[in-house]
Amino acid sequence: MFYRSNSDGNGGETTWCFSQVKGTLEDDVTEADLISCVEFNHDGELLATGDKGGRVVIFQRDPASKQCVPKKGEYNVYSTFQSHEPEFDYLKSLEIEEKINKIRWLKRKNQAHFLLSTNDKTIKLWKVSERDKRVTGYNTREEGGRAREPARVTQLRVPTVRPAELMVEASPRRIFANAHTYHINSISLNSDQETYLSADDLRINLWHLEITDQSFNIVDIKPANMEELTEVITAAEFHPTECNLFVYSSSKGTIRLCDMRAAALCDRHAKLFEEPEDPHARSFFSEIISSISDVKLSNSGRYMMSRDYLGLKVWDLRMETKPVETYPVHEYLRSKLCSLYENDCIFDKFECCWSGDDQRLMTGSYNGFFRIFERGGCGAGACGAARRQDLTLEAARDAAARPRQPLRARRVATTAKRKKDEISVDCLDFNKKILHTAWHPHESIIAVAATNNLFIFQDKF
Template structure:
């Protein structure tokens, strides 16, 4: 896998999902809400608002090209169901908020999924044989009357004509969050994970479901004094004692679990000084960080707020080392975006496998790829109009005024219902998965 600044030529390789020209007509249950590659990139999991998880598996690489093989259907299962909290008279949605893969240690694969209240641990197992010949259960599944059984049989395994995948829920981590869970992150030790909601972060052991430890609690004694909420949280990829969480105040706190049991005091605070000349009614809303991601080498953090993506050096708290304007052209339309609630959209971001590029989404199904070395950026559109395998998607430019040129999009004609909120980058190859409404787009770079 070689990542060379301007040499990356992106191809739209695959599209998963149904064809719907109007995003407003899409069934809400089909909208993808989470995307995640596993640690070697062989599997790609997606979760939707209907509580379903769909997993794709990479086929063998193309023999005549340097491109990655296609991702084909592997398994699907219903992870969460809609529930009702009778004590608070609240509906609990089945929407999948986060998916996290555990490192593979045997033939089976494990992943965590969460909705607003409950985290579940799922086990995926490839089945090549099926037990048959039971005494009280016929081969077609119906029960046999014990009185009609004349002789005892020894069950045996029969090979399946086609491999099947069995998804089983091994553990449920529930009843620990009063507010909606927004993040789940697995510790580098592989034995613990944390779940974060608006005001608290809990630490769990993957083997224990009936107890957890509260690491962060920012809930004030008087809720009227509440000034910020937790928006995202993640463990350090190498140091099992460190984690970071972002805030609606536009800052990130780095905490060290060795210093104290309750991390109510951070070890480092990453916050960019506010420009007084740019302050407005919307300043607090657009400065709220929607995502935080550690680089794979553990040296940097990537954060995303409404308009910008920033890269922070863990050794420098005062200001980011890199700032990328994702859609600065929207600053003049904040009033309209506030009225249609788009200003509250939570855009996620992702690092490339070697931390040389970052990717994040925008509106009109646009997404931005930034080269950290050359500072070049590429804007592409996730669209079915591009012929698969044959045409390089043209680079897009948003025009604010004047005569529109080729491949330009007028700001006033942008479709804010079409948006790329959830990107994921393959850990070893230049392959990007993007969730846009109910479709999954797979782009990969051809050198």
């Protein structure tokens, strides 16, 4: 079974195949090499990853791969730099990890690229620029840069600009620090490209890209008595077109839409999205698995996707009462919640993403599996479930031996009797988890982070 869709813009079929894998394929991997975030820029020409060692690696689309027929989604290393270093908070006797939590690209305005990266406490604005020319013929210094003695300057020369080997430089332009008491879990650029928000467990701050020493607190859910704390903020994002709107999710499974025009401090939300809980299905794990780990607004701004532990939900911003679509990601794990709680996997935070046309959704699972869902034509319920298509694919190292070959769909057996091409739920490897995924903004090219490897897949046609 291949994943097929008529939403590729040409009315044709889409068959996913392996394109590239980045990173060493050895089994001995250090903790610092584990990828912690993946993000395409706005035109898809660059792809950035951050890791637990504080490094940012930027990949650039190979120009020749775009001229092929059909096009290839191949990327080469463009720049690598150390974004964050480990720090120590002496006042709290707390170590601050260098791990990159999020990367967000700014829209390109000139020849340089800009991106925001953050660890638990500090956000940095980076400028990534190219230099392929050098100036020669200085009067006051030697070619190596050493100052020349004035007595040796006997004639004046006109400096000339000559071609040189391409160099890509990454330099920090702004450092936004000391504004969060708790760990930063989200950053999101506003559509005005001048401001952005950063969120931790209890507060959301609004920043201006030109001002580093001041931010505005726009959400504060910290109670006067911390013993009364009932929920924490898990993710936050600006609306893609309305600069005054943003959403944030909580550990109680709710999403709040806020309008900054209403008040300076958005303690009162404009809308609350929450699905009523079935009292008959309530268990010890209900509150844990209902916590939302990621929320993403669609590119059109009409819909919103939320990811909890077991599934995806799509909400219409005009309807707060219930999601319009529900997609179970790994419902077969519901019977394994007890063991998942014991090994802490139940607290894993899976991310999700939209395709460029908002017609497909992607998120990760265990055993190297990731899920792609095609949105159904008649919404949630039995009708939508019957029409829409979903696919389970695997980011496996042996795929590198079969480039451009269609990926084989994977299935998990939920009963004792399993078919030949199915894998038993008891055989799943919970150490191989796909937490971070990204979708090219205009093409059917996806990036999937699996431990220290970045897999790139694309449609064959």
